Each structure stands twice: as structure tokens, then as C-alpha cells.
Amino acid sequence: xxxxTHLTKKFGSFTAVDSxxxxxxxxxxxxxxxxxxxxxxxxxxxxxxxxxxxxxxAIMNGFDIQKQPLEAKSTFGYVPDQPxxxxxxxxxxFLYYIGGLFKMPKETIRREIEKLVAHFEISEWVDKRxxxxxxxxxxxxxxxxxxxxxPRAIVIDEPMVGLDPRSARIVKDxxxxxxxDGVTVFMSTHNxxxxxxxxxxxxxIKDGKLxxxxxxxxxxxxKSKFNGKLESVFLELTK
Numbered sequence: 001x002x003x004x005t006h007l008t009k010k011f012g013s014f015t016a017v018d019s020x021x022x023x024x025x026x027x028x029x030x031x032x033x034x035x036x037x038x039x040x041x042x043x044x045x046x047x048x049x050x051x052x053x054x055x056x057x058a059i060m061n062g063f064d065i066q067k068q069p070l071e072a073k074s075t076f077g078y079v080p081d082q083p084x085x086x087x088x089x090x091x092x093x094f095l096y097y098i099g100g101l102f103k104m105p106k107e108t109i110r111r112e113i114e115k116l117v118a119h120f121e122i123s124e125w126v127d128k129r130x131x132x133x134x135x136x137x138x139x140x141x142x143x144x145x146x147x148x149x150x151p152r153a154i155v156i157d158e159p160m161v162g163l164d165p166r167s168a169r170i171v172k173d174x175x176x177x178x179x180x181d182g183v184t185v186f187m188s189t190h191n192x193x194x195x196x197x198x199x200x201x202x203x204x205i206k207d208g209k210l211x212x213x214x215x216x217x218x219x220x221x222x223k224s225k226f227n228g229k230l231e232s233v234f235l236e237l238t239k
Contacts, residue, residue, distance in 0.1 A: 001024065002060060003059040004022045006020070007046055007057065010054045022210065022213070025184070026184055028184055029175070030187065031201070033195065034238070038207065038208070041157060048073075061076065061184075078155045085141060090128055091127070116147060122140055139167075153183060195230065201213070204237055
């Protein structure tokens with residue numbers, strides 16, 4: 001469960017996120033949309049503890065990310081918009097490193113990595129150094145790393161960057177299955193088709209404020225007024 005209460009971030013006189021309140025229950029796949037500069041990534045960085053909020057709070061699976069950072073971070077996986085790997089480590093070594101950060105037993109890490117290698121179809125290059133990876137390879141390893149400790153929530157920013165169609169399908173199916181298994185998925189993206197395909201509920205942020213929040217079912221009725229496309233609704237709301 002993710003609960004944001006009056007979450008606010010200011011940079012000097014500029015308000016990037018303005019009193020954002022939002023609750024996402026266990027097992028919901030939530031799509032977070034907004035134009036460039038709307039506050040999406042700033043919101044995610046506050047949720048994951050990378051930015052301290054100016055005011056308000058972010059509760060991740062029952063833990064305040066500011067007051068209980070280690071407890072909160074142990075419960076979720078995070079995939080940033082720009083995947084970061086250590087270039088001199090292989091993908092497998094990086095996954096072991098992540099498992100170690102979460103204090104998982106080595107045998108448990110090994111088992112989870114074997115499952116992830118098979119699931120994400122990365123066996124051909126998981127033992128090569130990351131410096132030789134393409135953007136899509138880096139993205140798949142980063143997503144696998146977010147799964148390795150069996151998190152209760154996944155926060156993911158632009159998940160399909162650099163993925164070919166086969167890889168994109170694996171990632172989409174993996175995230176949807178996680179939500180079916182009770183994991184909260186919070187996904188920020190510009191890709192309307194992915195949102196329509198995967199998300200249970202959608203929020204749209206503009207100028208730091210949440211301007212739209214509704215379920216896919218209700219959104220379908222709204223889309224009928226705009227040629228049936230989410231893109232048209234988005235453009236109308238954010239113009």
C-alpha cells in the first residue's frame with residue numbers, strides 16, 4: 001500500500017509538487033501520467049526517499065519513508081527512468097549485490113536469480129559486463145533487480161525505455177502478474193497504450209497538482225466523448 005498525504009516539494013519559490021494526496025491499495029496497478037515538468041519524477045523521488053518533501057508524507061507499506069527509511073525501502077522495488085548499473089559488474093553479479101543489500105541469504109539470492117534469468121530471458125548475456133549492454137539489456141537487468149527481494153510494492157518510471165517488442169511484452173506481463181499477486185505497482189509513463197492495457201486506475205498530474213484520478217472503467221465512458229482515445233482525454237485535461 002502506498003499513501004501520499006499533502007506531499008509537497010518546493011525548490012526555492014518554485015513548487016514542483018503541490019499538496020499531492022493519493023492512496024494506492026495492495027494489488028492495484030496505478031498509472032501516473034503528466035506532461036514534461038508536471039512533477040511525476042519529483043513525486044517518485046519523494047516516495048523512494050531520494051528527495052525529502054518540503055511538507056507532507058509518503059507512507060510505503062506502512063512505513064514513513066522519511067522517518068523509517070530502511071524499513072520502508074526494504075518493502076519496495078524501484079526502477080528509475082535511467083537504469084544504473086556498475087559497468088565492471090556482470091548482470092548476475094549486480095543481482096547478487098542487490099540481494100545482499102536486502103540481507104537475503106545467499107542461497108535464496110541464487111534461487112531468485114535463476115528464476116529471474118529464465119523469466120526475463122537474459123541467460124545469453126547475464127554473465128557479461130554491464131559496460132557491454134545495450135539500453136534494453138540494462139533496463140531488463142534493472143527491472144529484475146527490483147524483483148529479486150520479492151517486494152510488496154514496485155515503483156517504476158518509464159519501464160519500456162529501450163525495450164524491443166519481445167522484451168516489452170515480458171516486462172508488461174511481469175508487472176501485471178505482480179499486481180495480480182497483490183503487489184502494488186506505481187508506474188509513471190508517457191506511453192498511453194501501456195496505461196490503457198495494464199492499469200486499474202489512472203492519475204494525471206499537471207503543474208504539480210493532481211487534476212484527474214479515476215478507474216479504467218470510468219475512464220472508458222469519458223473517452224467516448226474524445227474519439228475513444230486516452231490520448232485525447234489527456235490532451236484536453238492538460239492543455
